[in-house]
Amino acid sequence: MPEQVESTSKLNVSSEIKSPSYDLTKFRLKRILNNNSKCKSITLLGTFPDLSETDAAIVVFEKNAYRESDVATGVSANKESEPEPKPSYFSTDLQVRTDFINNIYASFQCVPTQQLCAVKGTVIYPATDKHIEKYSICQKYIINETPDLYKSVTLPYISTSQFSLDWVYNILEHKQETERIVFEDTDPENGFILLPDLKWDGRNVDNLYLLGIVRKRDIKSLRDLNASHLPLLQNLRQSAKQAIQQRYGLNPTQLRMYFHYQPSFYHLHVHINPIRNDAPGIWCEKSHMLDTVINNLELVPDYYQRASLPFVLYEGNKLLDLYDEQLEVRTVSTQQANEADDVGPEEAPEAFTDEEPEEARQCKRIKLSTPEKDSNEAELVATPCA
Numbered sequence: 001m002p003e004q005v006e007s008t009s010k011l012n013v014s015s016e017i018k019s020p021s022y023d024l025t026k027f028r029l030k031r032i033l034n035n036n037s038k039c040k041s042i043t044l045l046g047t048f049p050d051l052s053e054t055d056a057a058i059v060v061f062e063k064n065a066y067r068e069s070d071v072a073t074g075v076s077a078n079k080e081s082e083p084e085p086k087p088s089y090f091s092t093d094l095q096v097r098t099d100f101i102n103n104i105y106a107s108f109q110c111v112p113t114q115q116l117c118a119v120k121g122t123v124i125y126p127a128t129d130k131h132i133e134k135y136s137i138c139q140k141y142i143i144n145e146t147p148d149l150y151k152s153v154t155l156p157y158i159s160t161s162q163f164s165l166d167w168v169y170n171i172l173e174h175k176q177e178t179e180r181i182v183f184e185d186t187d188p189e190n191g192f193i194l195l196p197d198l199k200w201d202g203r204n205v206d207n208l209y210l211l212g213i214v215r216k217r218d219i220k221s222l223r224d225l226n227a228s229h230l231p232l233l234q235n236l237r238q239s240a241k242q243a244i245q246q247r248y249g250l251n252p253t254q255l256r257m258y259f260h261y262q263p264s265f266y267h268l269h270v271h272i273n274p275i276r277n278d279a280p281g282i283w284c285e286k287s288h289m290l291d292t293v294i295n296n297l298e299l300v301p302d303y304y305q306r307a308s309l310p311f312v313l314y315e316g317n318k319l320l321d322l323y324d325e326q327l328e329v330r331t332v333s334t335q336q337a338n339e340a341d342d343v344g345p346e347e348a349p350e351a352f353t354d355e356e357p358e359e360a361r362q363c364k365r366i367k368l369s370t371p372e373k374d375s376n377e378a379e380l381v382a383t384p385c386a
Contacts, residue, residue, distance in 0.1 A: 022048045022125055027059055033136045039280075043135045048125065055126035058135055062120045065207045070116055087115040120201050130163060134264065138315040141329045142285055146308045150223055153326060154262075157319050158220065162266045171195065172215060182210060183243035190232045191215040194240055197271070199280065205248050207277045212240050212257075212270040219268035222261050222288060222309065227301035233294050236270060250274060256282065257290040262311045285310050 027046050034043040040063035048057055073090045085091075093113035100107050111117070124131050145154060170176040171193060180202075185191035192214045196202050200209035214232060219225065225233075241252035256275045263269070270290055273279045281287060296303040313320040313329075324330050 020123070020125075022051055022057070022123070024059070024121065024123065026050050027057060030056075033058070033132065045127075045132060045135075052126070056128075056132060057123065057125040058127045058131055060122040060135070062122070064118055064120055064201055065204045067204045067206075087113050089116060122198055128163070130161075133314060133316045136314075136316070140312050140314055141320060142310055143313055143320075143323050143327070143329065144308055144310050147306060149323075149326070150309075153322050154319065155223075157322060158266055161318065163264070165265060165267050168213060168265065168267045169217075171213060182247060183239065185235065185239055186215075187235075188215055190235045192232075192236050192239075194243060194272075205250065206274065207279075208244075208248060208250070208273055209277075209279055210240075210244070210272040212236050212272060214268045217267065220266040221263050221268065222259055222293065222304050224268070225293065225297060225304050227297050230294065230297055233290065233297070237290055237294070240270070240272060244272065258282070258287040259290065259293060260286055261288055261309055285312050 026048055027044075028049055029044055029046040031045050032042065033045050034041075036042070042061050044059045044061075046057055046059065047053060047055065069086060071089050072086070073088065089110070089112045091113055095111040097109040098106070099109060143149075167176070171181075177195060180195045181193055182196065183194040185193075192212050194210055194212050197209040197211045200207060214236065216232065219229065237257060240257065241255060244250050244255065245252055254274050254276070255272055256279075257270055257272050259268075259270055260281055271279070271281065271287070293304075296307075300306065313323065320329070
């Protein structure tokens, strides 16, 4: 397994890679879009003033996942093949600062060797309003999209407002990212290209994240699939599993393969990652397992033209505005907010977040679940959350 991990890191190294037009050191911050303490990532909005004062840039910094080889101990270098030992968190370069020691418990701040301190950076430039919306924290709403709503609201919107697909076509036509291709089936009807998603650092198999991009250009999303696409989907499932097993040593039964709805771009693609990795976008209101999609089409050939599909929209999305005109999706939240304004500060429950220690959240849960002496004095008000 270590050998395969090392070989995947070469995906990102190629003489064909072009230098970006921007200098990352000249980035100027405007505001923080998201600071995710759970994922150890931060998303920034700003500009590259030396290029443009107005073009927006999104920069995402994310701590790299740990690799098992990085915590090896007592490993000496092979003088013939490896002139220097591989970096380890337990090398003599480790700097340790003690926070406290109490009996058998201790807490430290550790700074490992520079080679292990790298941070994965992702840049989107120039970034559109859609990109900024996608990477920002905001209110979310579930839309239950019927076939009629898809035809009358969603389809007209995505036909005129979707992201450019030039980058997808560049991959399919071998104009860009050829060095990153993991597997390729050139069949024009049932073929696809498998390559790493931007969310993966290309090094640690534990958080592997691949995209399978189909060659056919007339399938926007799940809504376009029917029984005629079963050979494509079955080939995608089987060939991708075999390629991943051969290249990364992952058992096919350890893989999660799924579609997003709504997708971030409207050219059919499947997401693939290990089930032990809690990848973004795996929630039930977002993802549709490839196996389930195939089974649905085997049972009902036009299932996705007849089914109602739920999906999530974020505040600031113009599609949400269109659905609000049709369904008044914000009405309930507005009513709750007005009711909350009428509740005195002594009656309002305390909100809690996942960032708080479990003890603090448990105390607040007890407060929320304990009835007042006079049940008529106040009503429990749901606290809005992003």
